[in-house]
Structures are given as structure tokens and as C-alpha cells.
Amino acid sequence: MRFGKVFAVVCVSLSVLVPSFAGATTFYNLQSHSGWSGYALLPPSWGICSSCSSGGSRLKWSWTPKVSSPSMDGISTKSNYGGGTTQWGDVLWNNHLVGSFSSQGLPDSSHTLTASLHSFTYDVYFWVSKASVSQALEFDINQFTGGKSFIWGHECRVAGGHEWDIYDNVNHKWVPTGVSCNPVSGAWNHLVIQVQRTTGGRLLFKSITLNGKTATLNVYKYPTST
Numbered sequence: 001m002r003f004g005k006v007f008a009v010v011c012v013s014l015s016v017l018v019p020s021f022a023g024a025t026t027f028y029n030l031q032s033h034s035g036w037s038g039y040a041l042l043p044p045s046w047g048i049c050s051s052c053s054s055g056g057s058r059l060k061w062s063w064t065p066k067v068s069s070p071s072m073d074g075i076s077t078k079s080n081y082g083g084g085t086t087q088w089g090d091v092l093w094n095n096h097l098v099g100s101f102s103s104q105g106l107p108d109s110s111h112t113l114t115a116s117l118h119s120f121t122y123d124v125y126f127w128v129s130k131a132s133v134s135q136a137l138e139f140d141i142n143q144f145t146g147g148k149s150f151i152w153g154h155e156c157r158v159a160g161g162h163e164w165d166i167y168d169n170v171n172h173k174w175v176p177t178g179v180s181c182n183p184v185s186g187a188w189n190h191l192v193i194q195v196q197r198t199t200g201g202r203l204l205f206k207s208i209t210l211n212g213k214t215a216t217l218n219v220y221k222y223p224t225s226t
Contacts, residue, residue: 027097072125129186204220
């Protein structure tokens with residue numbers, strides 16, 4: 001996410017189709033769970049800044065769980081971005097759900113559970129104070145299995161066209177989809193992303209639904225080596 005001064009509030013659920021179970025397994029209200037880590041990514045390289053801290057002088061950010069307002073259920077999480085000497089920067093939040101460093105008690109030491117997971121639904125409600133301040137809002141699902149890195153990156157490019165981009169893993173670049181993205185400021189936005197790791201080992205970007213409007217993508221990309 002590349003921001004000026006802005007804050008966002010989120011409620012996140014992730015559904016994973018697990019072949020050994022009937023139907024799917026869903027991780028609910030992830031925004032209120034432990035396991036979240038925040039990082040700054042700074043220009044011009046946009047790599048993770050190992051010397052940055054959330055209260056440092058270069059870029060400031062925060063993560064506050066169990067926010068009652070604005071909130072849909074009283075357990076939203078508020079993220080503040082901005083401040084510091086860097087005018088434009090990225091703030092990345094991630095949570096390891098399955099495998100090493102799992103926050104859900106699923107370490108998968110045998111590497112069998114991760115390998116069995118193919119279909120994912122990312123379901124999030126987000127409230128942003130002023131969407132126009134953001135250069136982009138990014139929502140990713142990452143999977144690392146079989147020596148391959150699968151990154152289903154989705155970026156709502158606010159500056160420069162209000163369009164959804166998806167991530168090309170091999171060429172390390174964002175690719176326009178032609179699908180418009182217009183998040184509403186000062187209100188709850190509902191985003192649902194559906195993706196799949198195919199049996200042939202490719203990334204399938206299936207669909208994006210924002211505030212009830214669905215765009216079917218069905219775009220295939222290749223992974224990279226882990």
C-alpha cells in the first residue's frame with residue numbers, strides 16, 4: 001500500500017478448500033488474531049526495510065485490534081499509515097496461517113497439508129478514511145509449496161486510473177486487468193477474491209468482487225522458484 005496520511009479499518013476471513021475435509025475450512029476474523037507482522041517498503045527499490053520500525057523516523061504505521069468504531073462487529077482492526085521523512089512508502093502486513101510460523105496452530109511439519117491446498121477465497125471488509133490519498137490498495141494470497149512461490153497479488157490502483165492490477169510472478173510486475181476499482185471513502189467496502197493453484201502448477205486468478213459487482217478474470221500465470 002502506498003499512502004499519504006490515511007487510516008483503514010479491516011475485517012478479514014479466508015476460506016481454503018481442503019480435500020481431506022467435506023467442503024472448505026474457513027479462518028474467520030483474522031484481523032483480530034495474533035500473528036500479524038508489519039514492514040515498511042521504501043523507494044526506490046521497494047524492498048523490505050530491515051532497519052525500519054513502526055515508530056521510526058522514516059515511516060510510521062500502527063496496528064490496533066478490537067476497534068469499536070468504525071466497526072461492523074466491535075472487533076475490527078485499525079491501521080494507520082503516514083508520517084516520517086518518507087513522503088511515499090509501502091506498508092505491508094502479513095500473517096502466516098499454515099506452515100512454518102503458523103498463527104493458527106498448523107505448522108505442517110510434514111509438508112502435506114500445504115501441498116493439498118488449491119482453492120482460496122479472500123473475503124475482507126475494509127473502511128478507508130480517504131481512498132484518494134492512497135496510490136494503491138493491495139490484497140495478496142501467498143503459497144509456498146513444492147519449491148515454488150505462488151503470489152496471487154491484487155492491487156486496486158487508485159492513482160493512475162482506478163483499475164485492478166494482478167501480479168506477474170515471473171516478470172515481477174503488475175498487469176492491468178481492465179476492471180475498474182472504485183472503493184468508497186468513509187464507508188465499508190466488501191471485497192471477495194477467488195484464486196486457485198491449478199493441478200498443472202499455475203496460478204489462476206478467477207474473480208474479483210467489490211461491493212457486489214463481480215468481474216470474472218480467469219487469467220493464468222506461472223510461479224517462480226521459492
